[in-house]
Amino acid sequence: MTSLERTAAFRPDTCSSGAGGIDWSGIGSAGAMSAFCGIMAGFVLAGIVVVIGERNPPAGDGHASRGLRLLLPCFIGLATASYLYALTSGELVCSRAITEQLFSGAILAGDAVVVIVALAWLLPAYGRNTHDTVSFFRGLIQFAAQFSLLMVVVSASGFDNSVLHHRAAGWSDAMVWASWVVGVGAVFYFWWKRPPAAAPPGRPEEETYEQWRDEVVLNRRVRIASWTTLYVGGLLAVASGVAVGIPYNHWAAMAPGLVYVLGEAALLLPGAIIVTAVWAVPRE
Numbered sequence: 001m002t003s004l005e006r007t008a009a010f011r012p013d014t015c016s017s018g019a020g021g022i023d024w025s026g027i028g029s030a031g032a033m034s035a036f037c038g039i040m041a042g043f044v045l046a047g048i049v050v051v052i053g054e055r056n057p058p059a060g061d062g063h064a065s066r067g068l069r070l071l072l073p074c075f076i077g078l079a080t081a082s083y084l085y086a087l088t089s090g091e092l093v094c095s096r097a098i099t100e101q102l103f104s105g106a107i108l109a110g111d112a113v114v115v116i117v118a119l120a121w122l123l124p125a126y127g128r129n130t131h132d133t134v135s136f137f138r139g140l141i142q143f144a145a146q147f148s149l150l151m152v153v154v155s156a157s158g159f160d161n162s163v164l165h166h167r168a169a170g171w172s173d174a175m176v177w178a179s180w181v182v183g184v185g186a187v188f189y190f191w192w193k194r195p196p197a198a199a200p201p202g203r204p205e206e207e208t209y210e211q212w213r214d215e216v217v218l219n220r221r222v223r224i225a226s227w228t229t230l231y232v233g234g235l236l237a238v239a240s241g242v243a244v245g246i247p248y249n250h251w252a253a254m255a256p257g258l259v260y261v262l263g264e265a266a267l268l269l270p271g272a273i274i275v276t277a278v279w280a281v282p283r284e
Contacts, residue, residue, distance in 0.1 A: 010248060012092040024162065026101040027091050033101075034085035037108055041078035044115060047071055051122065062214060063282070066222045067121035070280070073226055074111045074118065077233035081107040084240045095163050095251040096243060099262065102159045103240035106266045107233050109148040109155075110273030114229050116141050117277045121222075124282060134282055138191070141281055145187045145274050152270050153180035156263040163259050172260045176267060183271045190279040213283065221280040228276045232269050239265075 015025040051068045084104040091097035120137040123129045157176050160168040195217040203212055 013094040014092060015094040015097060024158065026097045027088060027094070030085045030088035030091075030097070030101060033104070033108075034082045034089060037078050037082035037085060037104075040108075040112070040115070041075055041082060044071055044075045044078060047119070047122075048075060051125075054126070061125075062219075063121050063125035066219065066280075066282075067118045067125060069222055069226045070114050070118035070121065070229070070277075073230035073233065074115050077107050077111040077229065077237075080233070080237045081111070084237065087244055093248045093251050095254065096246065096248070098159060098162055099243045099251075100240045102155060102262065102266045103236045103243070105155050106152060106270040107236050109152045110229065110270035110277075111233065113141065113145050113148050113274050114225065114277045116144050117225070117281055120282050138281055141278055142188070142191050145191070145278050146184060148274055149180060149183045149187065149271060152267050153177065153183075156267040159266065160259055160263045163254055164256060168259070169256070172263070175260075176263060179264065179267050179271070183267075183275070186271075186275045187278050190275055191281065193279070195283070218280065218282070221276075225273075225276040225280040229273050232273050236266075236269055 014027050016028070048068065048071050051064050051071070054064075081104045084100060084107075088097050088100045088104065091100070116137070120134060120141065123133050123137065153176060157173060160172055160176070195213045
């Protein structure tokens with residue numbers, strides 16, 4: 001078979017025909033999602049510029065640094081997600097587009113929560129922690145984290161059933177929703193979990209408990225959350241980029257085992273970002 005004959009055999013599938021029971025067009029929504037991620041990345045960049053350029057009130061520099069540490073990987077992740085969605089908008093292979101969007105959506109779900117956590121750190125940094133504002137942000141973070149988890153579990157379950165034409169094994173759906181239940185519990189636990197009630201022995205006498213809590217305990221949590229956001233977001237971006245480069249003839253029929261692994265990974269990986277983010281929220 002010549003190269004011309006192989007090209008002629010290709011039949012575009014832009015998810016608009018409803019073939020195989022696919023009732024959602026990831027290609028049709030990709031352009032709007034790319035713009036949405038780009039707008040969010042722009043707002044995050046504006047926040048980064050403000051944090052770098054503004055002078056902090058006394059004792060606010062540490063809080064601003066924690067917010068900045070969380071904003072930086074979010075900017076990279078959201079800008080990357082915008083680019084990946086833009087690639088998906090030009091797809092002509094429906095199953096490949098659904099796979100790409102699965103990973104792009106996972107980046108967006110995780111980074112959206114981290115952005116709110118970063119904003120919560122900017123409240124004490126600029127003296128805006130009045131009238132229980134941080135307490136309100138903590139409740140908002142809990143709501144946003146649970147909502148993001150729900151979105152990724154719906155995305156994972158929809159991916160399994162779309163690619164496998166609604167013939168996904170019952171145990172795979174059960175595993176996805178069981179992972180969501182575990183994630184919900186983990187988010188609540190780490191959001192609620194308080195730092196130790198007292199500083200360990202050997203700390204400087206002039207150091208208050210709040211200073212030790214922020215500079216040691218919460219600094220470590222923010223550091224873990226920021227690196228998790230960067231590395232996991234990078235892994236998801238690489239997975240989406242690899243999917244773009246796989247030829248169309250490999251997407252005709254994906255092995256069920258591979259579909260289950262990809263769906264579960266797209267739930268657990270952003271779940272790791274969300275859990276570490278709520279672990280790093282500021283305290284009143």
